[in-house]
Amino acid sequence: MNSIWSWKASIAAWETQWAQTWDPNYASPNDNNQGAYPFWVRQAYQWAEYNNENGNWPASNPAEQLDPGPGPFSSTYPSCQLPAMPISFVTNLNLGTFISEPYDGPILSQYWYGDAVLMKQLAGAADSCGHNAQYVSWNNSNPRVTPQWSFQKASLYSADIVYEFSTCSTLQSCVRHAMGPCNQ
Amino acid sequence: MTDRFGSLLLMAALGAAPALCQLHLITGSPNPLEPSGGYATLMLRVGVDGTVSQVAELTSADTGSHWIAVSNELRKAVVVPRDPAHTPVKVVDLDLAAVVKSCVVPAVGFAMEQWIWNIPGAGPQYVAYIGNPRGGDQLRAMSLDPSAPCERSFTNLSPTDAKYLAAAGYAGVADVASHDAMRVTINSDNRVNRLFSAIGKAYFDLEVPGPLYKDLEHPIAAIMANNQHLLALGVTEAADPRNQRLLVFRKADQTWRRVPSMSERSDWARSFGRFLAIAAAQTKSAKASESPGRDEWRKGTASTGPNLATRLADSDTVFLGRLDLYDVDSGQTYSIVTSQGDSEVLLIENDIVYYRASDRLYSAAIAKAGLGQAKLLAAADVIRDAHWAFIKR
Numbered sequence: 233m234n235s236i237w238s239w240k241a242s243i244a245a246w247e248t249q250w251a252q253t254w255d256p257n258y259a260s261p262n263d264n265n266q267g268a269y270p271f272w273v274r275q276a277y278q279w280a281e282y283n284n285e286n287g288n289w290p291a292s293n294p295a296e297q298l299d300p301g302p303g304p305f306s307s308t309y310p311s312c313q314l315p316a317m318p319i320s321f322v323t324n325l326n327l328g329t330f331i332s333e334p335y336d337g338p339i340l341s342q343y344w345y346g347d348a349v350l351m352k353q354l355a356g357a358a359d360s361c362g363h364n365a366q367y368v369s370w371n372n373s374n375p376r377v378t379p380q381w382s383f384q385k386a387s388l389y390s391a392d393i394v395y396e397f398s399t400c401s402t403l404q405s406c407v408r409h410a411m412g413p414c415n416q
Numbered sequence: 417m418t419d420r421f422g423s424l425l426l427m428a429a430l431g432a433a434p435a436l437c438q439l440h441l442i443t444g445s446p447n448p449l450e451p452s453g454g455y456a457t458l459m460l461r462v463g464v465d466g467t468v469s470q471v472a473e474l475t476s477a478d479t480g481s482h483w484i485a486v487s488n489e490l491r492k493a494v495v496v497p498r499d500p501a502h503t504p505v506k507v508v509d510l511d512l513a514a515v516v517k518s519c520v521v522p523a524v525g526f527a528m529e530q531w532i533w534n535i536p537g538a539g540p541q542y543v544a545y546i547g548n549p550r551g552g553d554q555l556r557a558m559s560l561d562p563s564a565p566c567e568r569s570f571t572n573l574s575p576t577d578a579k580y581l582a583a584a585g586y587a588g589v590a591d592v593a594s595h596d597a598m599r600v601t602i603n604s605d606n607r608v609n610r611l612f613s614a615i616g617k618a619y620f621d622l623e624v625p626g627p628l629y630k631d632l633e634h635p636i637a638a639i640m641a642n643n644q645h646l647l648a649l650g651v652t653e654a655a656d657p658r659n660q661r662l663l664v665f666r667k668a669d670q671t672w673r674r675v676p677s678m679s680e681r682s683d684w685a686r687s688f689g690r691f692l693a694i695a696a697a698q699t700k701s702a703k704a705s706e707s708p709g710r711d712e713w714r715k716g717t718a719s720t721g722p723n724l725a726t727r728l729a730d731s732d733t734v735f736l737g738r739l740d741l742y743d744v745d746s747g748q749t750y751s752i753v754t755s756q757g758d759s760e761v762l763l764i765e766n767d768i769v770y771y772r773a774s775d776r777l778y779s780a781a782i783a784k785a786g787l788g789q790a791k792l793l794a795a796a797d798v799i800r801d802a803h804w805a806f807i808k809r
Contacts, residue, residue, distance in 0.1 A: 262501060262523055262524070262525065262526055266451060266452055266498075271451075273549070274526050274547065277528075277547050277549055278528050278547060281528065281547065281553075281613045281614075284613045285611045285612070285613045286601070329549050329550065330549060331549045331550075353451060357450075357451040357452075361726060362716065362717065362723040362725075362726040363726060363730070364450045364451060364452075364453075365449065365450060365451075366449060366450075366451055369449045371449070373449075373591050373594075374586075374591070374683055375586075375595060375597045375598070375599050375638035375640070375650070376636075376638055376640075376650045376652050376657065376660060376681075376682075376683040377636075377652060377657045377683070377732075378636060378654050378655075378657075382449075
């Protein structure tokens with residue numbers, strides 16, 4: 233059974249991953265820093281710069297632009313007794329520096345996008361369809377179209393692991409998002 | 417030659433072009449938005465007998481790449497790894513088919529956009545628009561001159577230098593490769609500029625004739641290509657990527673024209689001297705939801721490239737399996753039908769077009785009467801990941 237589930241081993245592995253992912257220098261992100269927070273700060277900064285350069289300021293929050301919400305393949309976890317908690321994510325952008333800063337409340341159902349990126353990294357960014365993507369990224373790769381936020385919420389075991397984490401105050405309150413068919 | 421490529425050697429010497437012995441390919445697939453890892457960037461040589469052999473590894477699969485650009489006009493290629501502060505940026509001299517310079521970049525900020533600018537007096541530069549939230553953004557240049565040591569190769573440029581952009585366009589299909597284009601704005605007075613948020617504004621010596629674009633309500637624009645012969649300006653209605661056009665400024669007589677619309681989308685446009693090459697594409701719809709040729713696509717990923725099916729599924733675009741050429745001097749158009757969505761023109765030189773369809777490399781002569789018969793030059797799995805080509809002098 234140890235090879236199937238070991239709380240000690242799992243916690244230790246997560247602690248290691250957390251230490252690698254969390255970077256206290258998130259606000260001075262370099263190309264080489266692939267941690268969740270620096271990645272997110274880079275995305276938010278480019279989003280802010282693009283909108284500033286193109287007169288779209290203040291720009292709408294990523295969630296208002298494109299966030300599709302919890303995955304469409306949701307099904308209630310068998311033991312779930314409670315309806316899913318409504319949650320939302322914020323950029324918490326400092327308008328002076330264009331740095332997206334960690335959000336600590338006061339609204340308990342609001343989370344920082346940096347934490348969403350971190351949660352998905354910890355769960356594994358790749359999904360079963362071959363995507364290896366962050367939870368959210370600023371997609372400005374095609375210069376012929378308007379840049380937009382790109383969400384890839386699925387991981388190997390869930391259609392929306394971040395939503396599962398965020399609604400999971402107890403096991404019974406988890407909402408399970410079953411994987412849908414591969415989009416390819 | 418590595419064992420891997422030893423096993424990939426395939427014979428396909430079917431009437432190779434005279435210059436084939438010098439034909440080289442560059443593979444690569446930048447993936448800066450993925451959490452980790454990447455794909456190897458390789459320089460390959462195509463032999464007269466159809467063999468494909470590795471000349472150099474420019475980035476490993478572990479290192480991955482952030483950006484790749486090849487300027488056949490300036491005879492340089494630039495390969496930027498994902499971690500350029502620790503793994504060097506490599507400069508390839510296309511005449512020598514060799515790496516002639518390797519420099520790590522200063523560990524300051526992060527690259528938001530990247531280009532090659534050919535600055536008078538200073539020569540070709542790899543320029544990164546660096547975002548640096550607490551220290552100030554920069555237009556950081558690295559000289560591509562191999563005689564300049566790395567410690568004296570980095571300078572900060574002024575936005576006014578942006579008019580020296582040397583761009584060749586968008587390589588690959590979907591987002592499997594990269595581009596060296598620049599987003600710009602067309603002012604109400606028809607002049608083209610680019611604002612670098614915290615640095616300043618760049619003005620280009622360009623005035624676009626209003627009738628070529630003013631029917632668009634909110635045009636967004638990008639300089640897709642800029643060389644000695646032409647400047648190509650892509651213009652799109654901001655809210656509707658289907659409503660786009662490609663305008664070209666012919667430098668010989670300083671005139672603008674609209675490239676004939678051969679397909680709905682012209683995002684994947686590249687320049688080779690006086691030619692523009694466009695991978696015909698259209699926005700996905702219920703009637704056209706998948707690019708043709710799926711049976712030939714590699715299943716899964718490889719060390720040199722991503723899972724194409726996934727990338728095409730994620731794209732909003734269907735690639736039609738046709739490559740269109742436009743000669744800016746004559747206005748003549750040509751079409752190459754491959755019936756394979758994973759197709760692209762890799763090079764046009766001396767009136768010969770070199771193009772890829774899935775894992776096969778072809779050439780065809782370009783004449784006034786039309787295109788000559790296609791010749792299969794080579795076939796190998798790694799050709800799928802080749803998105804640039806050049807001829808060693």
